[in-house]
Amino acid sequence: MLDDTGRTLVGDAGSRDPIDALRAIRAQRHELDRAEALAVRRARNANASWQLIALALEVSRQAVHKKYGGSRRKD
Template identity: 45%
Template sequence: METGELAASLDSHDPAVGLRAVGALHRLAEQVEAVSVARARQLGWSWEQIGDALGVSRQSVHSKHGHSKQGPTK
């Protein structure tokens, strides 16, 4: 879903259209999070720092993204 289409979908009165837009937003947020976590790890950020920035525990973010071999492990 493109940005313009997504914005229009969020304003739709059809719940199916709105819910598809929500799903697209969730997928986009997951992709942005994965890229950002990988970048932070490459720059030497600890899991605790990343968790703090995301508002979650270090255990939570490590469990979700720790499989990546990018960056140092701490």
């Protein structure tokens, strides 16, 4: 279920202005990345294996572990 922000972003992604649409898509991607990271953290806290998380995300265990499992990179 989308909140008001999610509905706005989805609507903006269909804008006739391609720049507005691109900005909305970028914002959606950012929100989805944050939601995925939170869900992965919650799954790990609930003792889900990297393999089970990878299956849910339809990626390899190595990919999900590389993205979420190691120490955070310094940017």
